[in-house]
Amino acid sequence: MLEFCLVGAGFIGPVHAANIAAHPRATLRCVVDLDTAAAARVAEAHKARVTTLDAALADPRVGAVVICTPAHTHAELITRAAWAGKAVFCEKPIDLDLDRVAACEGVLAETGVPFCIGFNRRFDPSHAALRAAVAAGEIGRPEMLVITSRDPEISPPDYVAQMPYGIFTDTMIHDFDMARWIMADEPAEVYARASALMDAAANPHRDPDTAMVVLTLRNGALVHINSSFRAVYGYDQRIEAFGSAGMLISRNAEKTLLERYTADRVSRDVPPYFFIQRYREAFAAELEAFVTAVETGMSPAVNAEDGRRALAIAQAAVESAKSGQPVTLAG
Numbered sequence: 001m002l003e004f005c006l007v008g009a010g011f012i013g014p015v016h017a018a019n020i021a022a023h024p025r026a027t028l029r030c031v032v033d034l035d036t037a038a039a040a041r042v043a044e045a046h047k048a049r050v051t052t053l054d055a056a057l058a059d060p061r062v063g064a065v066v067i068c069t070p071a072h073t074h075a076e077l078i079t080r081a082a083w084a085g086k087a088v089f090c091e092k093p094i095d096l097d098l099d100r101v102a103a104c105e106g107v108l109a110e111t112g113v114p115f116c117i118g119f120n121r122r123f124d125p126s127h128a129a130l131r132a133a134v135a136a137g138e139i140g141r142p143e144m145l146v147i148t149s150r151d152p153e154i155s156p157p158d159y160v161a162q163m164p165y166g167i168f169t170d171t172m173i174h175d176f177d178m179a180r181w182i183m184a185d186e187p188a189e190v191y192a193r194a195s196a197l198m199d200a201a202a203n204p205h206r207d208p209d210t211a212m213v214v215l216t217l218r219n220g221a222l223v224h225i226n227s228s229f230r231a232v233y234g235y236d237q238r239i240e241a242f243g244s245a246g247m248l249i250s251r252n253a254e255k256t257l258l259e260r261y262t263a264d265r266v267s268r269d270v271p272p273y274f275f276i277q278r279y280r281e282a283f284a285a286e287l288e289a290f291v292t293a294v295e296t297g298m299s300p301a302v303n304a305e306d307g308r309r310a311l312a313i314a315q316a317a318v319e320s321a322k323s324g325q326p327v328t329l330a331g
């Protein structure tokens with residue numbers, strides 16, 4: 001049994017806690033949160049204990065730490081857990097500063113602990129099947145990737161204030177990772193445009209809520225990603241890969257598979273409302289892959305380099321959206 005400590009029991013923390021508790025080869029041993037009431041709620045739900053980070057890291061029965069705190073705390077928590085010899089699963093991003101990410105990568109390399117960054121979309125069965133089909137050459141040479149990634153709502157104003165241009169660094173960072181992963185190449189150039197189109201009541205900071213990005217990959221293939229925080233019909237997640245020998249589409253999920261046929265129309269159900277419902281299976285598969293990696297000593301599928309590269313693209317997109325100019329990516 002791999003015993004976990006969960007750090008951060010806010011929004012996403014309970015999702016991971018429930019998956020750990022449900023996993024046949026994992027248990028949730030303890031929960032840490034500055035908000036002890038939040039920690040207690042999650043601990044009680046899964047018969048775990050509330051503890052402090054120091055106590056958890058000193059506990060030899062804790063084999064792995066899952067970090068679900070805000071982005072600016074991740075680098076320090078990763079570093080402390082790694083030096084304590086714990087396997088680390090961290091929600092995205094590693095940090096918002098590339099120098100701190102590089103320092104973290106150094107510690108992870110030195111300690112050699114298993115590390116996985118939470119790019120959960122890689123574990124969605126349809127997206128993963130699309131990627132496998134591209135890798136198997138089913139569409140010949142991949143030439144274009146079109147990712148539609150739209151949220152049903154914008155984050156609360158205080159969250160937006162702490163994460164300016166979050167449409168790139170908080171949301172599209174998942175899509176940048178998917179683009180690298182599916183196309184098996186890195187962007188040479190990033191061109192982004194962004195607008196604040198929602199009304200002031202919903203988006204008082206006028207932070208971008210609508211964005212489009214074009215990535216030109218080193219091999220010349222093109223990637224388009226579009227994002228919005230106002231998909232009134234639910235969480236819109238579609239991927240289309242086009243190549244010299246055909247096309248693959250990972251369609252939206254639907255809340256039910258019911259189709260309605262009447263005299264004047266045929267309709268299907270809307271997508272699930274948001275990521276917790278849409279990617280439920282992916283979050284569980286992501287945890288399964290992490291547990292297996294720790295057990296077998298194999299490197300987790302999504303590593304610190306993936307975290308750094310996706311962040312570098314997101315930061316280039318912010319720079320491009322601000323300047324109106326394409327940004328060249330080095331390295």
Ligand SMILES: NC(=O)c1ccc[n+]([C@@H]2O[C@H](COP(=O)([O-])OP(=O)(O)OC[C@H]3O[C@@H](n4cnc5c(N)ncnc54)[C@H](O)[C@@H]3O)[C@@H](O)[C@H]2O)c1
Nearest residue numbers: 008009010011012013033034035068069070071073091092
């Ligand atoms: N993969 C995904 O789809 C996905 C979805 C949502 C959030 N996330 C990521 O998960 C992370 C957490 O997001 P959230 O929405 O759950 O945040 P949240 O604000 O709802 O919860 C964070 C929790 O961490 C606690 N906390 C803050 N600093 C702490 C510290 N130093 N030590 C212990 N506890 C601390 C807070 O009290 C809070 O309970 C973010 O990095 C976010 O980007 C990923």
